[in-house]
Amino acid sequence: MDEFFKISARGSSVRTEVIAGLTTFLTMAYVVAVNPAMLQLVGMSFNAALTATCFGAAIMTLIMGLVANRPVALATGMGLNAVVVYSICLGTGVDWRVAMACVLLEGLVILLLVAFGLREAILNAIPTSLQHAIGIGIGLFIAFIGLKGGGLIVDSSASLITMGSIRQPVAVVSILSIVLAIGFTVLKVRGALMWSILISTIVGIPLGVTVLPTDWNFGLDFSAFAAPIQTTPEGTIAILQVFLEPVLLMFVFSMIMSDFFDTIGTVFAVGEKAGFAEHNGRIIGLRKILVVDSIAAAVGGWIGASSITSYAESTAGAAAGARTGLSNVVVAICFVLCAFLAPIIGMISSSATCGALVVVGYLMMSSIADIDWKDPAMAIPSFLTIAGIPMTYSITDGIGFGFIFYCFVMFAMGRFKEVHPLMWGTSAAFLVAFFMI
Numbered sequence: 388m389d390e391f392f393k394i395s396a397r398g399s400s401v402r403t404e405v406i407a408g409l410t411t412f413l414t415m416a417y418v419v420a421v422n423p424a425m426l427q428l429v430g431m432s433f434n435a436a437l438t439a440t441c442f443g444a445a446i447m448t449l450i451m452g453l454v455a456n457r458p459v460a461l462a463t464g465m466g467l468n469a470v471v472v473y474s475i476c477l478g479t480g481v482d483w484r485v486a487m488a489c490v491l492l493e494g495l496v497i498l499l500l501v502a503f504g505l506r507e508a509i510l511n512a513i514p515t516s517l518q519h520a521i522g523i524g525i526g527l528f529i530a531f532i533g534l535k536g537g538g539l540i541v542d543s544s545a546s547l548i549t550m551g552s553i554r555q556p557v558a559v560v561s562i563l564s565i566v567l568a569i570g571f572t573v574l575k576v577r578g579a580l581m582w583s584i585l586i587s588t589i590v591g592i593p594l595g596v597t598v599l600p601t602d603w604n605f606g607l608d609f610s611a612f613a614a615p616i617q618t619t620p621e622g623t624i625a626i627l628q629v630f631l632e633p634v635l636l637m638f639v640f641s642m643i644m645s646d647f648f649d650t651i652g653t654v655f656a657v658g659e660k661a662g663f664a665e666h667n668g669r670i671i672g673l674r675k676i677l678v679v680d681s682i683a684a685a686v687g688g689w690i691g692a693s694s695i696t697s698y699a700e701s702t703a704g705a706a707a708g709a710r711t712g713l714s715n716v717v718v719a720i721c722f723v724l725c726a727f728l729a730p731i732i733g734m735i736s737s738s739a740t741c742g743a744l745v746v747v748g749y750l751m752m753s754s755i756a757d758i759d760w761k762d763p764a765m766a767i768p769s770f771l772t773i774a775g776i777p778m779t780y781s782i783t784d785g786i787g788f789g790f791i792f793y794c795f796v797m798f799a800m801g802r803f804k805e806v807h808p809l810m811w812g813t814s815a816a817f818l819v820a821f822f823m824i
Contacts, residue, residue, distance in 0.1 A: 388401070389401075392711040392712055397662065398662075402577075403577070403709075404709060404717065405717050406581055406707060407458065407707040408704060408713070408716070408718050410703050410704050410709075411458070411707075412717070412718045413584045414584070414700040414703040414744065416735050417735070417737065418462045421465065422463045422692070422693065425472050426691075428472055429472055429477065429486070430482070430483055435610045436691070436692070437726065438607050438608045438611070439609075441723065441726035442723070443463065443683075443692035443695050444692075444695065444722045446686070446719070447461040447686060447695050451676070451680075451712065451715055452714070452715025452716050453712060455675040456672070457663060457711075458657065458709035458710065458712065459654065460714075460718045461697050462696075462698055463696075466649070467642055467645060467649075467694040470641065470645070471487075471490065475638050479632070481632070481635070482625065484614045484615065484619055485625045487691050488629050489629055490684065490688030490693055491688030492626075492639050492688070493642040494681060494682070494683070494686070494688055496639070497681040498682060501681045505809075506651075508809055509813055510673065511669065512809040516757070516762075516765035516769050517789055517790075520768070521652045521785075521786060522652070522655045522754055523755055524772050524773045524777065524782070525656045525699050525782060526748040526749075528699070531748075532744060533737075533740065533742070533748070534745065536737030536738070536744075537738045537741030538551045539558055556596050557738050560591045560594060560596045561738040563587050564740070564743070568580055568583035568746045569745075579746075580706065580746060583743055584735065587738065587741075587742065588734060588739040596738050597735075597736055600730030607726060611690060611692075613690075614689065614690070641820060641823060642694060645781075652783075653696075653697040654673070654676055654697065655670070657705050658670050660702050660705035660751065661710055662710055680697050683696060683697075703743050763800070764793070764802060767796050768790070768793035771788045771792050772788060773785075775788040784821075790810060793806070
């Protein structure tokens with residue numbers, strides 16, 4: 388096992404990989420409860436959605452670990468699933484099987500882009516400063532998600548967001564999780580983030596934040612599998628209906644843009660923390676990672692889980708010491724168990740994971756010194772990327788801002804010849820996508 392995963396060679400240990408894998412899983416376990424609940428809104432059986440979510444995440448996370456040997460976990464992307472549920476199904480009124488056919492097509496197109504080397508070429512064309520900015524922006528985004536989910540940041544009609552009341556039980560548990568995560572981290576406790584999540588979950592029980600399970604009946608249901616070729620209530624094959632309604636093809640394009648650049652941002656972020664990103668920004672073993680991620684999107688559509696993608700929460704595992712695909716094996720096992728033990732996993736609240744996400748955000752800020760702040764052509768796009776990702780609540784939109792203004796600033800400074808042609812093309816694609824919103 389050590390030789391296969393190169394555990395010792397990468398300065399890790401089996402114990403560290405197991406703890407890191409559990410940490411990654413705990414920070415992304417919310418998908419087990421949230422994704423089925425969202426898909427239930429459009430007519431899917433909760434058990435079918437649960438089975439698809441758990442097995443889809445388990446299969447693709449395991450494949451990433453065995454094929455790419457990198458600690459990048461995968462599961463249904465919540466941003467992409469929001470497009471499926473609210474924009475495609477509820478927005479256009481089509482059956483959920485048709486939406487899954489759109490996801491399948493999105494994944495197949497991205498897989499073709501990887502096969503022709505375009506996805507990897509675009510990633511390698513991104514300036515180093517901008518690559519670091521993407522990772523930092525995702526760090527702030529993850530911290531923001533943690534604080535918002537923990538009730539420490541709430542909506543405000545006057546200022547969009549404001550600080551929540553720390554007297555609320557949800558906020559109390561969130562503050563405890565932050566204290567524990569930071570305290571364990573600075574004291575160099577092994578499994579610091581995992582312990583902060585577990586202890587906060589237990590403390591949340593008497594406070595009513597951790598909800599104890601009441602229903603243990605979660606049987607497996609594979610009825611959502613092969614959704615794109617199932618017959619809709621209207622009597623048509625789902626995937627054929629996509630080509631009969633042009634607006635659905637526009638959604639396919641939108642999902643391609645989102646999935647394409649969400650993954651790029653996640654790979655940069657995890658790579659910097661897990662040690663497979665070189666100083667010049669190049670990702671070691673990038674092709675394998677992108678191939679698995681692209682296949683995952685198509686698989687998600689096929690089994691009815693919605694688009695499966697690389698999870699930025701993998702940075703929590705990397706921060707806990709994950710360096711190999713063995714941590715992915717641990718995550719995959721946890722997802723399989725979830726198919727049977729979802730009520731237990733569902734006990735983990737967003738308050739309990741708040742501290743872990745905040746610490747991950749702090750750790751991902753470390754590369755801010757690697758950005759060339761003296762060069763406006765690098766500094767301005769980097770700033771817009773860092774600010775844009777959390778402020779738009781979208782990794783893709785933040786990256787789009789950075790790309791577009793990188794090209795603009797380089798053109799304004801008369802340095803347009805230094806811009807890689809793929810950056811011009813990608814920025815143009817972002818402009819088109821923004822006007823489609």
